[in-house]
Amino acid sequence: xxxxxxxxxxxxxxxxxxxxxxxxxxxxxxxxxxxxxxxxxxxxxxxxxxxxxxxxxxxxxxxxxxxxxxxxxxxxxxxxxxxxxxxxxxxxxxxxxxxxxxxxxxxxxx
Amino acid sequence: xxxxxxxxxxxxxxxxxxxxxxxxxxxxxxxxxxxxxxxxxxxxxxxxxxxxxxxxxxxxxxxxxxxxxxxxxxxxxxxxxxxxxxxxxxxxxxxxxxxxxxxxxxxxxxxxxxxxxxxxxxxxxxxxxxxxxxxxxxxxxxxxxxxxxxxxxxxxxxxxxxxxxxxxxxxxxxxxxxxxxxxxxxxxxxxxxxxxxxxxxxxxxxxxxxxxxxxxxxxxxxxxxxxxxxxxxxxxxxxxxxxxxxxxxxxxxxxxxxxxxxxxxxxxxxxxxxxxxxxxxxxxxxxxxxxxxxxxxxxxxxxxxxxxxxxxxxxxxxxxxxxxxxxxxxxxxxxxxxxxxxxxxxxxxxxxxx
Numbered sequence: 001x002x003x004x005x006x007x008x009x010x011x012x013x014x015x016x017x018x019x020x021x022x023x024x025x026x027x028x029x030x031x032x033x034x035x036x037x038x039x040x041x042x043x044x045x046x047x048x049x050x051x052x053x054x055x056x057x058x059x060x061x062x063x064x065x066x067x068x069x070x071x072x073x074x075x076x077x078x079x080x081x082x083x084x085x086x087x088x089x090x091x092x093x094x095x096x097x098x099x100x101x102x103x104x105x106x107x108x109x110x
Numbered sequence: 111x112x113x114x115x116x117x118x119x120x121x122x123x124x125x126x127x128x129x130x131x132x133x134x135x136x137x138x139x140x141x142x143x144x145x146x147x148x149x150x151x152x153x154x155x156x157x158x159x160x161x162x163x164x165x166x167x168x169x170x171x172x173x174x175x176x177x178x179x180x181x182x183x184x185x186x187x188x189x190x191x192x193x194x195x196x197x198x199x200x201x202x203x204x205x206x207x208x209x210x211x212x213x214x215x216x217x218x219x220x221x222x223x224x225x226x227x228x229x230x231x232x233x234x235x236x237x238x239x240x241x242x243x244x245x246x247x248x249x250x251x252x253x254x255x256x257x258x259x260x261x262x263x264x265x266x267x268x269x270x271x272x273x274x275x276x277x278x279x280x281x282x283x284x285x286x287x288x289x290x291x292x293x294x295x296x297x298x299x300x301x302x303x304x305x306x307x308x309x310x311x312x313x314x315x316x317x318x319x320x321x322x323x324x325x326x327x328x329x330x331x332x333x334x335x336x337x338x339x340x341x342x343x344x345x346x347x348x349x350x351x352x353x354x355x356x357x358x359x360x361x362x363x364x365x366x367x368x369x370x371x372x373x374x375x376x377x378x379x380x381x382x383x384x385x386x387x388x389x390x391x392x393x394x395x396x397x398x399x400x401x402x403x404x405x406x407x408x409x410x411x412x413x414x415x416x417x418x419x420x421x422x423x424x425x426x427x428x429x430x431x432x433x434x435x436x437x438x439x440x441x442x443x444x445x446x447x448x449x450x451x452x453x454x455x456x457x458x459x460x461x462x463x464x
Contacts, residue, residue: 009126009259015118015135024118025141027127027173028255033163054209058395086204086436088161
């Protein structure tokens with residue numbers, strides 16, 4: 001593993017001399033996500049595919065769709081699409097996927 | 111430097127508070143002075159990245175500025191640069207994670223260049239100069255600390271480029287065409303800092319051209335190399351850095367608008383050849399405007415080409431900097447001319463003899 005990816009950065013670093021310590025100022029803003037619910041099993045036994053618009057994403061997802069169907073797995077005909085590979089999924093698509101209740105397969109590329 | 115400071119540098123390195131290079135430890139007293147210079151209070155929220163559930167406080171960016179080695183006098187410029195970096199249009203999160211390995215590239219233009227002492231002549235794209243090196247490093251630190259450093263993202267740049275450690279370009283204070291930032295509607299006299307996400311620069315060498323047209327044709331050839339990312343996507347663009355000797359030739363024959371149109375017309379490769387090489391997929395997406403049997407430009411419009419005048423007087427070089435295809439924006443911010451608070455810089459010391 002690369003040295004830089006071994007651990008998350010420290011939350012506090014103190015500069016300590018012989019008799020006293022001074023805290024250094026943390027330069028790193030930390031994520032503070034809102035509480036969310038994790039669902040272990042999807043509400044619907046159906047796979048929903050999302051194209052993130054990266055190179056070859058759509059090709060891979062179409063092949064995935066075929067392979068899953070040959071194995072008897074229910075897959076949505078429509079492949080949803082993110083508006084841009086460089087930006088997060090928009091709220092509308094996120095809400096639609098959350099309401100659908102299937103197993104979402106996204107982030108496939110290259 | 112005392113051993114304590116050296117120890118603190120090592121603590122920062124081992125604690126992950128680093129871009130890979132040693133940093134100035136962000137002692138509270140230094141960060142306070144930097145905050146004063148930037149005109150912000152410690153806990154003030156200066157931006158947010160909702161896709162990562164991150165709020166960026168002034169203390170974070172002031173600490174990064176200290177760590178990058180910035181002078182307190184840069185405060186107003188760093189404030190403007192911070193606002194540009196955290197503008198949602200810039201898409202800082204995307205810049206951090208993309209396989210494109212993009213940098214948050216800083217452009218300084220107008221009176222800000224002389225005011226802060228930015229180098230704009232020899233080695234303008236890699237100047238060994240305090241302002242260029244530390245301000246460029248600050249922008250990359252903010253990118254990194256708000257992304258992978260915060261622990262919510264992974265960087266996926268396949269290749270990346272050296273500018274991810276620091277990439278700051280300054281324009282000549284006196285330009286032949288209007289200053290860089292006038293391409294985005296700012297007045298010529300405005301001291302300006304701009305941020306744009308880019309790939310690394312490609313040198314353009316032409317020492318024997320006798321016309322501006324020949325120089326522009328050479329630049330067009332560099333724009334339209336087969337490997338350039340934007341041939342298919344058409345969501346990016348190019349920053350063209352014109353060196354002084356090339357500018358002398360080009361300006362005799364072209365206005366900025368004429369040069370832009372000329373490059374757009376000449377930077378073309380056969381679509382069929384691009385498809386044969388695999389630069390265009392067999393089944394292009396709807397909207398990609400692939401037309402077999404025609405030529406294809408690496409940009410969707412002449413408006414995706416922008417110019418900056420920079421570089422040393424000796425040698426007939428220019429450079430092309432491809433923009434990352436995931437962000438269309440140059441985010442320009444005028445720099446306040448308000449005086450800076452904080453501690454004065456110490457007087458330069460003379461090397462001791464012996």
